Amino acid sequence: DTAVSQTPKYLVTQMGNDKSIKCEQNLGHDTMYWYKQDSKKFLKIMFSYNNKELIINETVPNRFSPKSPDKAHLNLHINSLELGDSAVYFCASSQSRGSQPQHFGDGTRLSIL
């Protein structure tokens, strides 16, 4: 039974399109995150979301927007996709904010043609 699941696993699309990635966690956690892993495998936080409060990493373009329909879901919407958006995107969750173990999904590999 997967704790943090993401769909789709692979996403190939054209530049300029709008796409979404879905994330669900069944751990009962209060906080969810989105991370971006670039081609050199560097992992960087994009967003954290806790109890309707969104914290955005200042380097994330406003074309990226997380949306949480409920506590167990945090979806990532990306508008006007650019070549530089190609990466692996990971969703994660933790019991609460701050110094807590985070559990990651298996990622969505986004490729922009």
Next chain:
Amino acid sequence: QQQVKQSPQSLIVQKGGISIINCAYENTAFDYFPWYQQFPGKGPALLIAIRPDVSEKKEGRFTISFNKSAKQFSLHIMDSQPGDSATYFCAASMRGGADGLTFGKGTHLIIQP
């Protein structure tokens, strides 16, 4: 500004040997230091974590050593096995911090049979 520096970038160890990966941090507000293991096509998986009130934590073959004054911590893998071949990431976060984990750049570990 890279707040967590990890070395080496890659490491080759013989089966049965000790693998050692080092990390240094800059922000003294960090109070939680996890290590993650990532296999190709998978998300990072929490391996072991430490808080700065202890200098060492051991779980099976994995040990974290922590030096608060030097702002350094390291992962030791004893009796390294081919199945340990993966990318390892150190990370840090702070109590009450809303901006997730700050990761090192990763170490690609290969255990030769």
